[in-house]
Amino acid sequence: MLHHKVHLHADSSEWAVFIHGFGGSSNVWFKQVRDFKAHFNVLLIDLRSHGKSTIFPQHKRYSFELIAKEVGEVIDHVNIKRAHFLGVSMGSIIIRQLAILKPSVVQSMIFAGAVTTLDFKSRFFLKLGRTLQPILPYMALYRLFANIMMPKKNHEESRSIFIQEAKKIMKKEFKRWFKLTGKLTKYLSYLHHENINEKALYIMGSEDHLFIGPAIKVVENNPNLSIEIVEDCGHVVNIEKPEIFNRLAIDFIQKNKE
Numbered sequence: 435m436l437h438h439k440v441h442l443h444a445d446s447s448e449w450a451v452f453i454h455g456f457g458g459s460s461n462v463w464f465k466q467v468r469d470f471k472a473h474f475n476v477l478l479i480d481l482r483s484h485g486k487s488t489i490f491p492q493h494k495r496y497s498f499e500l501i502a503k504e505v506g507e508v509i510d511h512v513n514i515k516r517a518h519f520l521g522v523s524m525g526s527i528i529i530r531q532l533a534i535l536k537p538s539v540v541q542s543m544i545f546a547g548a549v550t551t552l553d554f555k556s557r558f559f560l561k562l563g564r565t566l567q568p569i570l571p572y573m574a575l576y577r578l579f580a581n582i583m584m585p586k587k588n589h590e591e592s593r594s595i596f597i598q599e600a601k602k603i604m605k606k607e608f609k610r611w612f613k614l615t616g617k618l619t620k621y622l623s624y625l626h627h628e629n630i631n632e633k634a635l636y637i638m639g640s641e642d643h644l645f646i647g648p649a650i651k652v653v654e655n656n657p658n659l660s661i662e663i664v665e666d667c668g669h670v671v672n673i674e675k676p677e678i679f680n681r682l683a684i685d686f687i688q689k690n691k692e
Contacts, residue, residue, distance in 0.1 A: 437486035438508050441467065441476040448691055449514050450474045453505065455523030455547075456611050457576055457600035459485030462522060465676035466683075473684060477517070479508055481528070483607035485599070496610045498621065502531035509539055518687045522546040522672055530625045533632050542690040543634040544683045547669040550636075551626065551648040552619050559644070560615045572608040576600045583644055584668045592670035626652065634659050635686045637679055639667030660686075 439460065450470050452463045460478035470476050480487040481501060493500060505528060509517070518541050521529040526545040533540040552560070559582055567575055577597055584593040603611075636653060638646045640663050653659040662682050664675050672679045 435511060436482060436490070436504050436508050437480040437488075438512070439478045440512060441471040441478075443471065443473070443475045446474050448474045448687065449477060449517035450687065451477045451479070451509070451514070451517045451519045453479060453519060453521040453525035453528050454481065454484065455521070455525045456614075457484070457580075457596050457603065458522070458525075459599045459602070461485065461599060462595060462670070462673065463520075466520075466672055466680055469680040469684065474518075474687065477508070477512060477514065479505060481505075483603055483611070485602065493610075496614055498527055498531045498614065499535070502528050502535055505532055506536050506539075509536070514539065516541045516692065518542045518544065518690065520544045520546070520672075520683060521548075522670060524549055526550075527622070527625065530629050530632075534625075534628050540632065541692065542687065543632060544686055545634065545636050546671040546679060547638065547642055547645060548636050548649050549618075549622070549645055550652040551622050553644075553648055556644050556648075557619065560618065563612070564616065567609070567612060572605050572612075573597075573601060575612075576608070584670065586641060586668060588666065588674065589641070589668040589670075592668060592673045595673060596670070630656065631658060633690060635682070636661040637671050637682055638663050639669060639671050639674065640665045641667060642669045642671075645669065 454460055454462050460480050482490045482504060516539060519529045526548040529543050580593045580597055636649050638649050653661040664671050664678050667674045
């Protein structure tokens with residue numbers, strides 16, 4: 435089972451479940467734990483081969499469905515019936531897949547730096563990465579992508595944290611995760627169609643040059659979705675602007691309590 439950590443609240447029955455992205459770990463939520471555990475029960479999960487989730491069944495090929503199923507196993511183990519899920523970057527995709535597999539457990543979704551659809555620029559960089567992947571050492575490739583996604587000086591803390599966490603991933607596991615990007619365009623289209631009735635809040639940095647445009651378009655014509663744009667902020671909003679992210683996310687959860 436995936437490594438996880440639980441913070442129980444003395445009075446609240448609401449759960450907030452945190453899912454990190456590719457190359458991260460539950461450590462990327464360190465600026466959220468104190469504020470959220472003051473209001474809710476909190477569950478932090480390390481995805482397979484990330485953080486402390488180093489012992490797991492072997493699979494030659496990874497899929498978002500496999501990863502979401504493993505998250506679902508933790509949810510069942512902790513005996514969570516309903517929860518609000520918070521994801522950053524690729525973690526948003528895993529949560530959206532979980533909403534298909536276990537719709538009754540997903541009460542609402544909150545995404546920082548959500549990956550919704552891929553525009554021309556995103557597809558170009560991913561294709562470049564797949565071209566360079568057999569040539570470059572995997573950490574050189576990850577650093578390249580971290581600098582492409584988070585290029586500015588004010589993105590430095592987020593960039594550094596993700597690079598440090600990615601160093602814990604074994605080379606073969608990195609390759610298996612990276613292969614997931616190959617079918618991402620078609621898969622995101624499928625998720626968009628399947629998740630149309632889910633309540634979700636997108637919290638995007640104004641400087642998230644790869645993903646903010648597609649996120650705005652996804653939200654435009656769906657009354658179940660809302661978006662907040664945080665100025666002077668890059669891809670990882672929860673690290674760069676934690677006070678704003680925490681306030682927006684907690685307010686959203688409070689409004690969607692059962």
